[in-house]
Amino acid sequence: MTALFQSRELADAATEKIRVFAQPQRLMILSYLLGGERGVAEIEKATGIGQPTLSQQLAELRRADLVVTRREAKLVYYRLASDNVVLCVRTLEAMFGRDEIAGVAERQDQPSPPAVKAQAPTVDLSTGAAAFARII
Secondary structure, three states: OOOOOHHHHHHHHHHHHHHOOOHHHHHHHHHOOOOOOOOHHHHHHHOOOOHHHHHHHHHHHOOOOOEEEEOOOOEEEEEOOOOOHHHHHHHHHHHOHHHHHHHOOOOOOOOOOOOOOOOOOOOOHHHHHHHHHHHH
């Protein structure tokens, strides 16, 4: 693995990916999707992000390859695109108060759809932001 300080191209790519994470509404969506695949209406209800803003933010997350979609008739379902995305979101939550909001996705009254759920790999958070930068 090449360290970011060794490659301007890698540093630029990491910066662009971090830019996508660094928007509150997108981060809220990603955090909610830690609970598994969700439909647009579920995301809207849970996050309070209304249309058309929600559609714009979901499109940006798709363009950045942070979420993937599944269509079922007219309904579109979203889930986190990879274990790396799960790791990034979980790391951000751990760094910025995850203890205070632990279990938000699990406490939702809505049952999780029987879709593929991303599982977070075990993370050593003692390295902080350096670990976050390495996975992007």
